[in-house]
């Protein structure tokens with residue numbers, strides 16, 4: 671599995687597994703558990719979740735599916751903005767730890783920016799780190815100006831920014847991705863197949879057919895083409911997990927990239943960060 675360097679001293683898989691909408695439907699539960707386990711066996715050991723997902727149901731599913739292989743995992747979870755305060759973050763983290771069935775979260779993120787000052791969230795994250803409850807902390811859905819502010823309030827230990835980034839959401843290429851790259855801070859690209867909507871795109875289909883791959887593989891390989899990008903597709907079936915895993919080994923040629931640029935043009939100017 672290709673890896674991405676985190677804070678200069680640790681390497682995490684460039685392809686992980688998302689879990690939004692998992693653990694919410696009993697009839698899908700066994701397929702989701704199987705999908706997560708196969709993904710881990712295939713090297714997709716970075717698991718992304720959040721206290722928000724099913725109000726804890728996704729974290730519980732991960733605990734059930736992967737508790738026995740905990741030490742192989744790099745677990746990422748996120749706190750609601752209203753919980754990202756000195757008064758509330760420790761309790762939110764404790765609840766996530768309990769649902770996940772573990773004693774530490776590898777990377778704990780502020781899910782999006784709310785009314786708690788960023789400096790207060792940074793202090794609360796550092797306290798959890800000192801207590802050994804989390805190994806690293808980071809943010810999600812923060813645009814370039816928010817990231818500048820984060821650094822100005824002591825947030826230089828931020829490990830990642832998790833953002834919406836895929837072929838149809840290329841805005842971050844204008845300034846946020848270069849800003850993060852200049853600081854060697856990885857990006858976690860969420861909704862890399864635009865929650866499945868991208869896969870119906872006719873141009874993507876024809877490009878995929880030309881190179882003997884599937885639309886999902888092309889979309890994922892494109893997202894991971896920049897070093898420093900970690901893609902976290904959610905797949906609820908073993909077939910999708912296997913298909914997505916193969917995208918790591920798909921090298922897109924300059925011609926492929928040019929065709930994708932023509933179909934999904936890069937931004938010409940600054941665009942505000944989008945979120946789902």
Ligand code: NAP
Nearest residue numbers: 688689690860861862863864865866886903904905906910
């Ligand atoms: P996504 O990964 O772009 O798309 C998931 C959808 O695509 C599911 O319906 C899945 O179907 C389908 N899919 C996956 N692989 C496929 C394949 N090979 N062929 C066909 N369909 C495929 O969307 P997402 O779940 O929104 O984003 C991924 C993860 O990012 C989330 O699960 C979550 O962990 C994280 N996220 C974070 C934020 C944030 O604010 N930080 C926001 C959104 C998402 P099946 O389930 O049937 O396989």
